[in-house]
Amino acid sequence: MRILIYGLNYAPELTGIGKYTGEMTTWLLEQGHEICVITTPPYYPAWQIWQGYSAWWYSSQQSERLQLIRCPLWVPQSPSGLKRILHLLSFALTSFPIALWQSLWWRPDLVLIVAPAISSAPGGWLAARLAGAEAWLHIQDFEIDAAFEMGMLGSDTQQKLSVRNLVKTLERWLLRRFDRISTIAIPMLKRLEAKGVEPNRLVLFPNWVDPEVIYPLTEMSPIRVELEIPIDRIVVLYAGNMGKKQGLEIAIEAAKILIDHAEILFVLCGDGAIRSELEQSALGLECVKFLPLQPVERLNDLLNLADIHILPQRADVADLVMPSKLGGILACGGASIATAYPNTEVANVVLAAGGIVCPPDDPKQFAEQILALAQDPSKRLMMQHSARNYSIEHLAKEKILHAFQIQLGL
Secondary structure, eight states: OEEEEEESOOTTOOSHHHHHHHHHHHHHHHTTOEEEEEEOOOOTTTTSOOTTOOSSSOEEEEOSSEEEEEOOOOOOSSOOHHHHHHHHHHHHHHHHHHHHHHHHHTOOSEEEEEESOGGGHHHHHHHHHHHTOEEEEEESBOHHHHHHHTTTTOOSOHHHHHHHHHHHHHHHHHHTTOSEEEESSHHHHHHHHHTTOOGGGEEEOOOOBOTTTSOOOSSOOHHHHHTTOOTTSEEEEEESOOSGGGTTHHHHHHHHHTTTOTTEEEEEEOOOTTHHHHHHHTTTOTTEEEEOOOOGGGHHHHHTTOSEEEEOOOGGGBTTBOOTHHHHHHHTTOOEEEEOOTTSHHHHHHHHTTOEEEOTTOHHHHHHHHHHHHTOHHHHHHHHHHHHHHHHHHOBHHHHHHHHHHHTTO
C-alpha cells in the first residue's frame, strides 16, 4: 500500500506526536508499505528549529520505500495564542502544494493526516480525493478545544463565543468529509461523536510503548550515578514537554511544601514554552533540579532514575489530550501520581495500572501523596509491578500497530 502521512511533527523529535508518527512510519515500512511523509523541520518541544535544518527551505530525503519532505515553517520564540495560529497556518500553506503534487504524481492509496495541526486537514482531504485515496484523520489532541478552554484565544467575551461557534461549525463540516477518523482515547472518541461524527467512521488508535525498549532496570540508573544522587534520596521525576497544558506549576508548589523533607528531590527534565517560568519559580529551591531533554537512547535510563513519577495535567484540558509520556512511565515500572479528576481517561488508565490520582490545582494534596508514597517503599514496589504488567497487556507497540494495520484492511 502507498501511504501519504501528512503532519506537523515527525522524527527525530523525541517527545509527543513526532515520536509516535516516526515510529509508526518505521513500523509500516517494515511491513512492506511505501511511505511519503510531508512534515516540517524538527522544532519541538523547545520551539526552535534544530541545528542542521532550515526553517525557510524545502528539503527532501529518499530511501528505498520512504520519501521524506520537510516544508518551511515559522516558529515563534514565545508561542502565544495568535502566534500559534500563524505557526500552524505557515505549515498548512507551505505543505499544501506538496500534498497536491504527491496526490497527482505519486497516487497514494491512503492519506493519513495527523492533527495537530487541523489546519492541514483540508489540504490533506483534497489530496486524498484527487488521488482517489482513503482520507483518514488521526487526532492526537483537540488543539482548538484546548486553546479555547485554556484561554489562549482571548478572554471569555461575546466576541470569543462568536469565534468559537464559527470554528465549531467549520470543524464539524470538515470532520464529516473524512472516511475515517481515529483518536487515542475513548473519551476523545465520544467527543468526536458529540461533534457529529458517525460511530462507524471512528477508530480507537491509542499511543503505544515498546516494552522491549522501555523496561525496569535491575541496577541503578546510570543517570542517577552521573548526578551523584544518593541511593537513599527519593527522586520525584517529571520528564517531557514543559508547556501550559501540563500544569507543571503544581510540581514547584509541591516542592515548596515539602522543602523540609530533604530526602525528596524533584527532577524536571525536558523543554518547552514555560520552562524558563518554571526555573524562575524554583529559584532557591535546592530540592528541585532541571535537566535538559535527553537523547532517545537514554530515555530508559532517564525513566529509571525515578522512585516516583509525577504526571501533572491541567483540569481544563482533561480528555482533550492524553499525555504520551504515560506509556513510558508504565513500561519502566513507574510508581506514578497523576493530577486528574475521576472518570477522565488519564485517571482511568493510571488507576487501572495501579497508580495514584489526586485533583488538579491542589498542591497540598499532591504534596501529601508524594510524601506518603516516598515513605512507603513496599507500596512503590507493588505499583511498579502493576504498571509494568498493564503496559505489556494494553499498550504494547506490536499489538496496537497490528490492530491499526487490520483497520487498514491488510
